[in-house]
Amino acid sequence: MEPTPLRFTTSDVVIAVDRRGDPCDPPVFFLHGGGQTRHSWGAAAEVVAERGWCTYTLDSRGHGESDWSAEANYSLQDFALDLIAIADAVGSNPVIVGASLGGLTSLLAMGRERPGLGRGLVLVDIVPEMEQAGTDRIGAFMMRHVETGFASLHEAAVAVAEYSPRPGRTIDPDSLRKNLRERDGRWYWHWDPRFMSSIKRSNGDSEVFAHEVLTECARAIDVPKLLVRGRMSDVVTEEAARRFVAAVPGTGYVDIADAAHMVAGDKNDVFRSAVLDFLAELD
Helix, strand or coil: CCCEEEEEECCCCEEEEEEECCCCCCEEEEECCCCCCHHHHHHHHHHHHHCCCEEEEECCCCECCCCCCCCCCCCHHHHHHHHHHHHHHHCCCCEEEEECHHHHHHHHHHHHHCCCCCCEEEEECCCCCCCHHHHHHHHHHHHHCCCCCECCHHHHHHHHHHHCCCCCCCCCHHHHHHHEEEECCEEEECECCCHHHHCCCCCCCCHHHCHHHHHHHHHHCCCCEEEEEECCCCCCCHHHHHHHHHHCCCEEEEEECCCCCCHHHHCHHHHHHHHHHHHHHHC
């Protein structure tokens, strides 16, 4: 299924979106994690569209083919307001699937910035109570190559495989082509490095790490919710996941074996099944 490329203008940026399926079908929005692009969702979005939903995969501001903010506006609220603007433009209440930063964006948008937004929420390996060691490891990996880039796609694939906690994992170098851009003979991640300064744990103003605020947002979201965790995740522990589900009524829980923080990339077939089961219950 070939996606239809779309562009949506928000307050200060243009957001790149791929749509799959019939626009008359109910919408599902997919929001990627920090440092990723909309292409992370391709396989899942296609299968969901084939089952009678219209899927929209978004490049967050500062990522992929979306604009980089001229003023480096990369607060969690900025991401949330972009989501709301696109939902308004589509004109139908979506189910929202958010991984990592995309999940936190969804919590803030649905729980505080626009109560009533969304008819369902899937959080992919993210809860407000994150493990510092895991988030620090992600940040260190993202920044390690931001200035130097990679000599080749193969070199980038090796670095990603070494970063993964899954033993023996291999990465197809060509699969990274849409997440990197070639410049002067080297390959660089296709996101604005300035967005990282907005979400550093040392920045006390960052709502990314506002555990209590985001938990209250989750409690305020009065629609079905599902938490999908990667069992090997170092960002969301089993204990934190259980505490979140207990604290937030109406939240289901799926724990996927042999998957780490990048659940959709690690076990896409199992992840798709969990999402499809959740959507089926909304019909």
